Structures are given as structure tokens and as C-alpha cells.
Amino acid sequence: xxxxxxxxxxxxxxxxVLVAVSSGSLDSSYLLKNLGLDRDSLMNASxxxxxxxLVRILTSINVEFGLTEAGKKYGKEGLPExxxxxxxxxxxxxxxxxxxxxxxxxQEEFSAAVGALRRINAIAxxxxxxxxxxxxxxxxxxxxxxxxxxxxxxELDESEQVKELLKRKLIEKIERVSETVEITDLGKEVMKTKxxxxxxxxxxxxxxxxxxxxxxxxEYNLNMDFPSPLSGRKNITKQFASIIREAMVSMGFQxxxxxxxxxxxxxxxxxxxxxDHPDRDIQDTVHMGAGETIxxxxxxxSVKEVYESGFRSGSDDVSIGFRRGFDEEKSKxxxxxxxxxxxxxxxxYNVISKHKDQPAKFFSVDKAFRNETLDFKHLPELYQIEGxxxxxxxxxxxxxxxxTEFYSKIGIKQIRLKPTYNPYTEPSLEIQAFSKQLNQWMExxxxxxxxxxTLRPFGITKNIIAWGFGMERMLMSLLGLTxxxxxxxxFADLDLLRNTPSSKILRGLD
Ligand code: PHE
Numbered sequence: 001x002x003x004x005x006x007x008x009x010x011x012x013x014x015x016x017v018l019v020a021v022s023s024g025s026l027d028s029s030y031l032l033k034n035l036g037l038d039r040d041s042l043m044n045a046s047x048x049x050x051x052x053x054l055v056r057i058l059t060s061i062n063v064e065f066g067l068t069e070a071g072k073k074y075g076k077e078g079l080p081e082x083x084x085x086x087x088x089x090x091x092x093x094x095x096x097x098x099x100x101x102x103x104x105x106x107q108e109e110f111s112a113a114v115g116a117l118r119r120i121n122a123i124a125x126x127x128x129x130x131x132x133x134x135x136x137x138x139x140x141x142x143x144x145x146x147x148x149x150x151x152x153x154x155e156l157d158e159s160e161q162v163k164e165l166l167k168r169k170l171i172e173k174i175e176r177v178s179e180t181v182e183i184t185d186l187g188k189e190v191m192k193t194k195x196x197x198x199x200x201x202x203x204x205x206x207x208x209x210x211x212x213x214x215x216x217x218x219e220y221n222l223n224m225d226f227p228s229p230l231s232g233r234k235n236i237t238k239q240f241a242s243i244i245r246e247a248m249v250s251m252g253f254q255x256x257x258x259x260x261x262x263x264x265x266x267x268x269x270x271x272x273x274x275x276d277h278p279d280r281d282i283q284d285t286v287h288m289g290a291g292e293t294i295x296x297x298x299x300x301x302s303v304k305e306v307y308e309s310g311f312r313s314g315s316d317d318v319s320i321g322f323r324r325g326f327d328e329e330k331s332k333x334x335x336x337x338x339x340x341x342x343x344x345x346x347x348x349y350n351v352i353s354k355h356k357d358q359p360a361k362f363f364s365v366d367k368a369f370r371n372e373t374l375d376f377k378h379l380p381e382l383y384q385i386e387g388x389x390x391x392x393x394x395x396x397x398x399x400x401x402x403x404t405e406f407y408s409k410i411g412i413k414q415i416r417l418k419p420t421y422n423p424y425t426e427p428s429l430e431i432q433a434f435s436k437q438l439n440q441w442m443e444x445x446x447x448x449x450x451x452x453x454t455l456r457p458f459g460i461t462k463n464i465i466a467w468g469f470g471m472e473r474m475l476m477s478l479l480g481l482t483x484x485x486x487x488x489x490x491f492a493d494l495d496l497l498r499n500t501p502s503s504k505i506l507r508g509l510d
Contacts, residue, residue: 003186003190003193006052006186007195008198008200008218009052009220010190010196010200010218011202012199012200013042014049015196016035016037017042017046017049017181018049018054018055018183018187019191020034020035021181021183022183022187022188022191025180025183026180026181027178027179027180028046028181029178046181049181049187053184053186053187054183054186054187055181055182055183056182056184057179057180058179058182059179059180060178060180061176061177062175062176063155063173063174063175063176064153064175065154065155065156065173065174066151066172066174067170067172068170068172070169070170071147071165071169071171074147074170075147075148079116079140080116081113081122082144083103083104083105083113084099084103084113084114084117085135085137087099088123088130088132089135095129095130097128112168120137120139120140122134122140146159146165146171147165150165153174199216200219201216201217235497236475236487236496236500237383237471237472237475237487237488239502239505240471240474240505241471242502243410244365247406247409248365251409252361253362253363254361254363255364256343256344256347256362256363256364257343258342258343259337260337260367261288261291262293262342263292263293263294263331263332264330264331264332264334265295265300265303265332266295266342267337267342269303269307269326270295270299270303270345270454271341271345271423271454272423272424275326275330285336285338285371286338286369286370287333287334287336288335288336290334291334292332293332293334299457303326304326305457306453306456307322308321308323308325309323311453318453318456336369337367337368337369339384339468340364341424341468343366343386344362344364344388344466347360347362348390348455352390352458352460352464353459353460356459356462359389359390359392360390360391361388361389362387362388363386363387364385365383365384365385365471366384366386368382368384369381374489376482376483376484377473377476379488382470382472383470383471384468385467385470385474386466386468387468388466389466393462393463394449394462394464394465398465399449399467402465402467403417403429403431403467406469407431407433410478412433412474412477414433414434415432415434416432416434417429417432420446422446422448425450425466426451427449428446429446429447429448430447431443431446431447431467435477436480437482438482442476442477443470444470444473444474444477445469445470446469447465447466447467447468448466448467449464449465450463450465
């Protein structure tokens, strides 16, 4: 009964293969040649027969020989020693000195040919003359024969000549996996059923629809067991980025976006990074060499003014500026965005400065690029979590509040804040998280209140607080990683990437 059912589940290709192997096991290359099937159809049909228990598939590895590229060339032109030999046969009594120039061989081939012929005593060099001793050396004939055999993929015994040809990289060993298909008892039983000879149809074509009477449809086996393949999944950085987006949105922030390629204007000048000053080195910028973008003219003019001369408010000097020239050309240079604070300033310009009476909260989880050497805690390309808040009366406690709230939402409770320096914020706070695994505090972020000089060109007088956190370092801390390279690149820990669910990221190690 079972066998009958299986018989109806077979398509014509499966039956063809089963019939072919019914009288004895056959290897797949024989089947390929003789059944008129392409490799895929044969393999798929054999796999389906295997799944139904009608055949066994045995794999073995055979070592065959083949010609290398150089071997193929000599296969056509003859081995260098053959070329030399032919020349000597045609021109007896040759001067060794002129020989190299007379034959059509490279210097290297010539030396190899002379060496090979001397070794088998086919030639001798007598003073300056080259003497031919053996016109048809057996060794040479043998090698030529071996090359022919290798060309046809034969199996060769390890003779002296085979070793030499391998060493000279004229032939090579090729491992071929061969599969042998063998019928099982169930397979034999299925072949005996009367349904085995019923032609089944597995495709619904117009012809079948017109003439459906008497057609037997192939049965689908829905219970076939296949090993589940490794399926693709999001990298944990992407999963973590989603978690962060949710956290930021739940705190009332809106996402902002801007491009990876950025002008020095938005990356530096607008934040009052002094031009030609070591301050810019903090960023380890990746310069793009060519290309430029032009900042909005009005804004460029006001940034230049504040940069050069500062500004006054009423009778007070709020800032005296850098009191040196601002180079507009430098502003246009293209770089890879070194921090997402460039994005923040684009939003300050495009959104906040245009709606000054409205509070605003923006965030981004996006890439920043640093000309940094890869090590256990530095990446040249990293995700930054940027946040910016614009409202009345913001001050340091608000900044600290947002930072602690955010880190605790993500699951990092042990943080500390340390005063630090940024050209564009005052005061500035560095955020450190404790890594149990490394047993040390690690910088995980940086923040502050934007200096009035950076906001003056936008006509903004209220405080703006902002921060930038390194996302991969947070992941390190949450997952207890000791090396940031476990997440990306050649050292990536594939087990970690495949088997870390989002819940684990959030729960952390505890
Ligand atoms: N841009 C800073 C960095 O890359 C982070 C930061 C953002 C600091 C906003 C202050 C304000 O580290």
C-alpha cells in the first residue's frame, strides 16, 4: 500500500533514475552521461528519491589529475625539452652560447629544458658544444603520455615523472566528489507496483486542462524531512539599532537622517572647530580627496563672522571670536562624516532655526567614519547614537537626566560622567560605562550644551543639549564582549552573530 502511494508520487525523472540504478549502483557521472539529464535535475531527482527512501547515495572523493594553465600551453606546443630536442635534431653541432637565442623558449624554460635533458642523459655539454646523445628519450615520451592522460582526467600512479610534472606545476591533483546511487529494497518494491508504470503529470498545462480525464497527477510529499538550512538574519548591530530607535521614540524623539559624505562646513566649521588646529584631529577624519559641496551662502557668511570676530549681545562681548581669517574654500572640502553631530546641525538649520518657538527632540542611529586603526575597542566605521533637545531653560541636569534615562532603558545601569572638552560644547560631559569583562571603565559617549557661538549664526539664543554615544561599545558592554571585532569583519564571532536574540541584547549578561 505504502509502495503504491510512493509510486504515484514519482515524476518521470525520478522514475528514469530509479530504473537506471535498479540493476546495480551507478555513479552520478555515469548517470549524467547516459540519462540525458543536466546535473541539477539529476541531483534533485536523486535527493527526492533519497527523501522517499528509495535510494541510498554514497559519496566518495576521487583524486584525479588535470593540466594546469602552463600544462595546457605545453600540451599544445610541446614541453620545453621537446622543443629543444627538436631543434637539436634539426641542427646538429650547436654552440651552447648561441643556443638560447636560437630556440623559441624563455630564459627560464630554456634552463629547465637543458636541465631536464641532461638529467636523463639525452644531451651532454662538451666544452662549448652541445651534443645530442639520445634522439628519442623514453622519459620524455612517458611525460608526454602522462600529460595526455592528465588532460583526460585520468588517475595516475605516483611515478618519478608524475612527481616531476607536479613539481613543475604542469599537472595538478583535483579532488572530485563522486556520488553513487544505489537502490533500496523499498525502491525495488515500488518499481514492482502497477502504479509505477502510470505516467504521472506534475505540471498543469493548457493541454492537461483540455484533456484532464484519465490524467494521474503526481502526489506531493508534504512530509518530507529536509535538514533545515542556515537562514540569514539581521546582524546584531541592526537589531540593536532597532531597539535603540524604539527607546528614543518612546522618549519622544524623532529620527533624523543625512548623508555619509559631508562637507567640512557641516562637520567642523559650523561647530566652531578652529581651521588648521589640532582640535580637528580629535575626529580622525577620512578625507575624500576630490569633490566639494557648497554650504548655504547666508549661513556661511554668519559662521565666518562669528568665527572671525565673535558677537555682542547688548553692550556685552559674548565672544571675541578667533580673530583670524576664515577660509571659505576649506569649508567646501568633502569628507566622510566624522560624527553625526553634522546631522544635528543640519537639523538645527533646517528645522529648529525655522521654528524657534517650538521645542524639538531629534535622534539618529547612524554611521560615522574615523581614520582609526582597528583594535579591540576602535572601529573605523561605527554607529553613533545622536540626540539633541531644544526647549526653554535647558541646563546640565536635563542633559544628565536624558543620559541616565537612556542608558538605563537600554540596560546599562553602571555609568559615570566626567567633565571633558569639546570645541563646540560647554560644559561637556564624557559618559563611561563599566565593563565587567575588561574590568575597566570605558568611554561610551560624549555630550554637552552647545556653545553660544555655534548657535548664533542660526539666531538661536536658547540652550540646546546634545550627545553622541558609540553603539558598538554599548553592545560590548551588554554582551560582555572583550573585543569589538567580534561583531564585524574577519574576526567576527559567527556563533555570537547567529545565536544572539534581541532579548539577550536587552537583558545583557545578567
Ligand atoms: N560628536 C561627539 C563625538 O563624536 C559627541 C557629541 C555630540 C558631543 C553632541 C557633544 C554634543 O564624540
